[in-house]
Amino acid sequence: MSGAAAPRRVLVLRCPDWLDNAGTTGPPAEGSGASGQEGGAAARAFEPVVAVVEGFCPQVEVLRPGVCAIPARGPARYFGGEVELAAKLAEAVRQRGVDCQVGVADGLFAAGLAARTGRGLVVPPGKTREFLAGFPVGVLGVSDLCELLPRLGIETLGQLAGLPPAEAASRFGPPGKLACRLARGLDPRPLVPRPPAADLSAALEFDPPAEQSEPVIFAAKALADQMHDRLASDGFACVRVRVDVQFADGTQVSRLWRHDGLLSALAVAERVRWQLDGQASAPGPAGRRGMSEGNADDAGWPGSFGITLLRLVPDQLVRATGRQLALWGDPVISDRVARAALRVQAMLGHGCVTRPVLAGGRRPAEQVLLVPFGDAGVPQRPAERPWPAQIPAPAPATVYPVPLAASVTSESGEAVSVSGRAGLSAAPAWLSVADGPTHLITQWAGPWPVTQRWWDPPHACRQARFQLVADDGTAWLVALQDGRWQIEARYD
Amino acid sequence: MRHRDDVLTGEGLLPVLPALRDLLPGGGLQRGSVVTSGDFGLLSLALVAGAVAEGAWCAVVGVSAIGMRAAAEAGVDPDRVLLIGEPGTRWPQVVASLLDGFDVVLLGPPSAPPSQLRRKLEAAARRYGSVLVVAGDWPGAQSRLLVADAKWTGIGAGHGRLRARRARVLASGRGAGERLRSAWLWLPGPDGSVTVATGVAVSEPGVPGGGSVGTTADGSGLVATGRLASSG
Numbered sequence: 071m072s073g074a075a076a077p078r079r080v081l082v083l084r085c086p087d088w089l090d091n092a093g094t095t096g097p098p099a100e101g102s103g104a105s106g107q108e109g110g111a112a113a114r115a116f117e118p119v120v121a122v123v124e125g126f127c128p129q130v131e132v133l134r135p136g137v138c139a140i141p142a143r144g145p146a147r148y149f150g151g152e153v154e155l156a157a158k159l160a161e162a163v164r165q166r167g168v169d170c171q172v173g174v175a176d177g178l179f180a181a182g183l184a185a186r187t188g189r190g191l192v193v194p195p196g197k198t199r200e201f202l203a204g205f206p207v208g209v210l211g212v213s214d215l216c217e218l219l220p221r222l223g224i225e226t227l228g229q230l231a232g233l234p235p236a237e238a239a240s241r242f243g244p245p246g247k248l249a250c251r252l253a254r255g256l257d258p259r260p261l262v263p264r265p266p267a268a269d270l271s272a273a274l275e276f277d278p279p280a281e282q283s284e285p286v287i288f289a290a291k292a293l294a295d296q297m298h299d300r301l302a303s304d305g306f307a308c309v310r311v312r313v314d315v316q317f318a319d320g321t322q323v324s325r326l327w328r329h330d331g332l333l334s335a336l337a338v339a340e341r342v343r344w345q346l347d348g349q350a351s352a353p354g355p356a357g358r359r360g361m362s363e364g365n366a367d368d369a370g371w372p373g374s375f376g377i378t379l380l381r382l383v384p385d386q387l388v389r390a391t392g393r394q395l396a397l398w399g400d401p402v403i404s405d406r407v408a409r410a411a412l413r414v415q416a417m418l419g420h421g422c423v424t425r426p427v428l429a430g431g432r433r434p435a436e437q438v439l440l441v442p443f444g445d446a447g448v449p450q451r452p453a454e455r456p457w458p459a460q461i462p463a464p465a466p467a468t469v470y471p472v473p474l475a476a477s478v479t480s481e482s483g484e485a486v487s488v489s490g491r492a493g494l495s496a497a498p499a500w501l502s503v504a505d506g507p508t509h510l511i512t513q514w515a516g517p518w519p520v521t522q523r524w525w526d527p528p529h530a531c532r533q534a535r536f537q538l539v540a541d542d543g544t545a546w547l548v549a550l551q552d553g554r555w556q557i558e559a560r561y562d
Numbered sequence: 563m564r565h566r567d568d569v570l571t572g573e574g575l576l577p578v579l580p581a582l583r584d585l586l587p588g589g590g591l592q593r594g595s596v597v598t599s600g601d602f603g604l605l606s607l608a609l610v611a612g613a614v615a616e617g618a619w620c621a622v623v624g625v626s627a628i629g630m631r632a633a634a635e636a637g638v639d640p641d642r643v644l645l646i647g648e649p650g651t652r653w654p655q656v657v658a659s660l661l662d663g664f665d666v667v668l669l670g671p672p673s674a675p676p677s678q679l680r681r682k683l684e685a686a687a688r689r690y691g692s693v694l695v696v697a698g699d700w701p702g703a704q705s706r707l708l709v710a711d712a713k714w715t716g717i718g719a720g721h722g723r724l725r726a727r728r729a730r731v732l733a734s735g736r737g738a739g740e741r742l743r744s745a746w747l748w749l750p751g752p753d754g755s756v757t758v759a760t761g762v763a764v765s766e767p768g769v770p771g772g773g774s775v776g777t778t779a780d781g782s783g784l785v786a787t788g789r790l791a792s793s794g
Contacts (some may be wrong), residue, residue: 407664409663418649424645425641428631440645461723466632467606497720537724539724545724562603
């Protein structure tokens with residue numbers, strides 16, 4: 071049962087609405103679109119789609135919010151062929167008002183690409199290698215390799231597949247071996263041939279039943295730790311985990327979760343949260359537990375209902391190679407810190423604990439993106455690009471998320487205005503912040519005009535900016551926008 | 563189960579920026595103590611910057627207007643910071659939870675905390691060996707820092723821009739820190755960092771107009787009191 075075995079047939083369903091922000095996932099419909107989306111919200115919104123797919127095959131594997139996969143063989147036999155299955159599934163999902171793409175191929179990787187390529191594309195069994203041959207190596211998503219291979223003249227997966235596997239492995243290391251297998255239409259890692267002998271799952275009963283999701287999520291972290299310990303002692307790691315949740319009325323909800331890297335304990339806890347939140351808002355059998363709409367973070371399982379059992383079952387095992395990815399960026403968060411952060415999230419809600427990510431922008435308030443703890447977030451506007459017309463360092467220590475109102479008047483008490491050509495009506499002499507006391511302006515500089523994103527009305531902004539120092543020693547970044555003065559930041 | 567040795571410098575001290583060493587008893591943030599920085603500002607950020615740069619984790623509670631870029635310029639690595647901007651009415655529980663886990667908690671108290679509550683949080687800091695830096699008033703604090711006198715340079719009447727601020731920081735405290743200390747700092751300097759402003763450096767290159775900053779009445783004090791030798 072090594073690489074020669076044909077990989078299983080896989081159907082991938084992809085909802086572009088969740089994926090249009092290149093990398094970051096976000097809920098559709100909610101329109102806001104911009105920064106600071108919660109992966110959790112996206113996962114919650116995806117739940118109804120998963121429920122539809124579940125109607126076709128109970129073994130749904132959620133790769134990430136917006137993408138899920140099912141084994142194609144069984145359902146295809148039932149629905150009369152893979153093409154019919156793909157069409158029926160797409161139709162069912164579209165009836166829920168969600169746009170989707172479906173693809174079927176050998177192995178998860180090829181099926182994902184097939185879904186991306188077109189609607190209802192079915193790659194015949196055994197033809198996966200030919201299908202993949204034309205794709206650029208960039209689709210592998212292994213950043214180092216994707217840069218290196220084209221420089222060596224290997225531009226497409228077809229060329230990569232042509233390399234002798236042993237050579238590729240010795241030249242490019244484990245990522246190269248993996249890439250080579252993918253390019254040849256095989257599963258990335260040979261599945262561990264023997265099924266796990268012992269029961270490697272970890273379970274916890276709740277007595278009395280837990281009526282809030284937070285304690286369950288908290289317990290999930292500890293359970294995941296247990297599970298990992300047991301796996302590690304056998305030299306395994308898991309890339310897919312099944313989360314079973316049993317409710318007091320006897321119903322059980324299971325969901326498979328896969329992670330691109332390996333599932334860390336915290337990542338597992340996060341997926342349990344998504345699953346519970348999704349259940350809370352889903353209209354399915356579990357949804358009748360009557361969660362208040364919208365705020366699933368505070369949701370509980372009222373009345374006699376509650377969660378009685380949480381079980382984590384490692385589902386796909388790979389040999390542990392010692393690689394453990396942090397869910398966000400480089401610094402691997404210590405357990406103590408993660409636990410404290412999770413506890414506060416349990417108190418205040420998921421979105422209230424954020425980590426700051428520096429982003430690019432001209433206004434100070436744009437220069438940081440707040441990503442909920444546990445979610446992955448990449449700023450759409452990278453900080454390292456040049457941002458002409460940015461106010462140079464030092465940066466203000468106080469940046470108001472919502473600018474404060476201000477009034478800036480001249481010596482004679484008239485509001486100072488700026489013409490279209492950045493001409494000042496008079497030197498600013500008096501400053502009053504948020505209807506507070508009026509201070510004499512001792513030093514000032516400006517106006518520095520900025521016009522940005524005029525093509526994007528909601529985010530368009532045209533400002534004349536000033537730095538003002540008042541006689542009490544405070545220094546302000548003040549902007550005149552649409553005829554109104556506002557305080558953007560304070561230098562202190 | 564403590565994994566904190568990596569940021570320890572000596573007997574339960576968290577490191578601070580070199581510029582602040584002379585202001586704090588022992589030359590660092592005493593674990594289990596409470597330190598105030600006056601109203602929120604760059605001084606609050608500078609107080610936690612040294613520890614974060616050495617690998618400590620910092621939680622910022624109740625300061626939704628934190629300027630993260632200024633923090634980064636002062637030496638606070640954003641990857642080691644978590645923000646809880648709106649802790650709401652349960653902020654004391656939030657802070658207590660965070661003290662168990664984070665090395666430093668920077669708190670902007672939403673309201674003046676009653677003394678009973680203050681003692682509870684002080685006890686939590688002691689128990690977990692964390693430091694509570696308060697941007698505001700905290701009567702029981704071991705050390706109190708505040709910006710007494712500050713002047714911006716580089717900006718004139720209609721020209722230039724804010725380039726640096728020379729500020730006199732006063733520190734007082736209890737016990738070992740009883741003596742009043744003071745230091746002149748660039749808060750911030752031209753690149754946003756926080757460094758000692760020595761007397762001769764008043765007209766530092768790159769700080770135009772620095773000469774006009776003028777040494778205030780007692781500007782001769784420079785780095786003020788004692789412990790100049792501890793340059794480590």
